Amino acid sequence: MKHNDLDRVQRWMHAVITHPDGIVAGADADKARELLDAGAGNLESIVTRSTHLTAAERLAIYGNAYYSRLIDCTGEVFPVLKRTLGEEVFNGFVFGYLQNYPSTSYTLHHLGRNFVGYLSETRPEDAQWSDFLIDLARLEWEIYDVFDGPGLEEKESFEFESLLEIDPARWLNLRFKTAPCLRLLTTKYPVNNHYTLVRGTDEAIEIPFPGPEPENIAISRRDYVVRRYHLSLPQYVLLTELQKGEPLGIALESCADAAQNDPSINLEHDLTNWFSYWSSEQSFFENISGESESQFS
Amino acid sequence: MRGAACLILRLKKDNTMNTELTTQEKSRRDFLSKLALGSVSGLVIGSAGKALGDDAKKVPVILQDPNVCRGLNTCKGKGKGEHDCAGMGACATAEAHDCSGSNACKGQGGCGTTAGQNECKGAGKCAVPLNEKAWTKARAAFEEAAKAAGMKVGPAPAAA
Numbered sequence: 537m538k539h540n541d542l543d544r545v546q547r548w549m550h551a552v553i554t555h556p557d558g559i560v561a562g563a564d565a566d567k568a569r570e571l572l573d574a575g576a577g578n579l580e581s582i583v584t585r586s587t588h589l590t591a592a593e594r595l596a597i598y599g600n601a602y603y604s605r606l607i608d609c610t611g612e613v614f615p616v617l618k619r620t621l622g623e624e625v626f627n628g629f630v631f632g633y634l635q636n637y638p639s640t641s642y643t644l645h646h647l648g649r650n651f652v653g654y655l656s657e658t659r660p661e662d663a664q665w666s667d668f669l670i671d672l673a674r675l676e677w678e679i680y681d682v683f684d685g686p687g688l689e690e691k692e693s694f695e696f697e698s699l700l701e702i703d704p705a706r707w708l709n710l711r712f713k714t715a716p717c718l719r720l721l722t723t724k725y726p727v728n729n730h731y732t733l734v735r736g737t738d739e740a741i742e743i744p745f746p747g748p749e750p751e752n753i754a755i756s757r758r759d760y761v762v763r764r765y766h767l768s769l770p771q772y773v774l775l776t777e778l779q780k781g782e783p784l785g786i787a788l789e790s791c792a793d794a795a796q797n798d799p800s801i802n803l804e805h806d807l808t809n810w811f812s813y814w815s816s817e818q819s820f821f822e823n824i825s826g827e828s829e830s831q832f833s
Numbered sequence: 834m835r836g837a838a839c840l841i842l843r844l845k846k847d848n849t850m851n852t853e854l855t856t857q858e859k860s861r862r863d864f865l866s867k868l869a870l871g872s873v874s875g876l877v878i879g880s881a882g883k884a885l886g887d888d889a890k891k892v893p894v895i896l897q898d899p900n901v902c903r904g905l906n907t908c909k910g911k912g913k914g915e916h917d918c919a920g921m922g923a924c925a926t927a928e929a930h931d932c933s934g935s936n937a938c939k940g941q942g943g944c945g946t947t948a949g950q951n952e953c954k955g956a957g958k959c960a961v962p963l964n965e966k967a968w969t970k971a972r973a974a975f976e977e978a979a980k981a982a983g984m985k986v987g988p989a990p991a992a993a
Contacts, residue, residue, distance in 0.1 A: 622974055628967035660968050665975050696880035699873050707869040708862075745975055788868045804871050811875030816882060824876070 545582065548572040553599040556635050559592045562599070606634055606647060613648040614676045616734045617669065620743070629655065645684060652677055664724075668745055671723040675731055678719045678755050679762050687717040687757045687819075694823040696815055702826040708785030712778040713822045717757040720767075720776050726751045728764055756819035763819060770795035770803075771810060775820070 548571040555562025560576040562568055569575060574582050579591035586594060610630045611618045618626040630651075637650040652673045659666045699710070726749045734743050752772035754765040767775065773794040777787035788807075795801045814820040 620974075621971055625967060625970040625974055628970060632967055658968065660972075663968075663972070666968065666971070668975075669971060694880075696876045699876060704866070704870065704873075707873055708865055710869075710873075784869055784872060785865050788865050788872070792864075792868070804867055807868055807871040808875035808878070811872045812879030813875075815876045815879035817879075821876075 544571050548574075548582070549595070549598070552595060553602050554638070555599070556631070559595045559599050563592075563595075603631065603634065606639060606644075607631065609644050610648050610651065613680045614651070614673055616731050617672050617676055619734060619739065620672065620730075620745070621669070632658070648677060648680070664748065665745075667748070668725040668727070671725045671727045672730065674721060674723065675727045675753065675755075678721060679764070682717045682719055682755050682757050683760075683762050685717055687760070688715050688822060689758075689760060691822065693818065694821065696824075699824060699826075706826055708783060708788075709826065710784040711781060711825045712784070712787075713824070714775070714779040715756055715819055715822050717755075718775075718779065718820055719755040720753070720772060720779060721755070722750065722752045722772060724748055724750060728753045728766060731764075754820070756817070758817065758819040763817070768798075768801070770798070770801060774810075 548568055551565065551568040551571060552559055552562035555565055555568075559579075563574060563576040563579055572582060576592065579595065583591040583594055585591050607627050607630045610633070611623075611626065614626070621629070633651055633654045636654055636657075639647055641647070652670060655666075655670045655673055659670065699707075702710070726746050728751055730743070730746050737743055752767040752769060754767050754772075754775060756763055756765075770791045774787050774791035777790050778784070782790075791807075792803060795803055
């Protein structure tokens, strides 16, 4: 076997330095030995020692850096979860995550994409408290994804006044194209408030975990700034239906159903306020069309 | 507000139509049409930036949180990121990407001269706890935080 086969050496080195149990275990593992059958005892046949370091120690620099960089990057995506858990515990989760979902993309942007799923998969049974951490991770991933994803900044603003040119009899058929950066999520814990609280509090101050309380949240972006909005249940239902592409009439029916047990809501009045606010925010709707294939009936 | 007044007139005109509908169905459609009127009115008014008056200010059904920049402003002034408010995440990603691309981590020089002492940023963190212990430690952190907050916590769950 030729040790100067660059491609093979590169893949061998990758296998060795990414092994979760370190360089020695990585060099002895089948994956590495299938590429270069050196083993931990013969590492210096591939990597020379330096004045001060053995081959294993030199490789360990890369092995350490590989995981520490990825863990650091993941921590940047989930800063509040990291602070909430503490660095050691958070790093433990990420280390486990990287074993199950190794980085496969040329960009680190996608590194944390499956982290929420990983937490859910490894969630202890009957451990309701863990939902808080999963909810928090979900919120942080959405914030991250919205920030770097497509938005409305480069698009022409929709002329809402054009709706007045549509026959009011057809308004129930209106279809909304929601902004590509609009995310709607519902959580079991009030993580949106917790996120705000943690971000605005000195790191030296410990923020207690909140108790369970369902929360509906909209996340969007305007002028490249991510914004979060607390939503009532009827608002969440309404926006969800519109985002699914349902006509306004269907969305309003669902909204009315969701609001029927809430005496504080006067839909005829409140809807005007809601939509007024949403359109003024310029981050909820991309456009609205009066034409639709299926009509509300 | 002229637009909203116009809408109301047009809706009244529209309400004279659809006489063939059943009473119940007509009632339903009337109700939904009123909601649609409110919705469209809101969209037009909001987009024009017109205030709705004290009622709207008093009952902001949507609570706007403080603008969230994800701590992104920390990048401003550091010259990283494409936006003024560039994200901290993007900043860190770019840094790490540079490292893998150029194979020249910031600390690598330091690593070379004082190798084995983990000068590379964060290199000492590689000995992280294994996955199966993470939830257990998370539980401990949760109990500690809950206790500090005076929350009652149920018994620890069985291992998955």
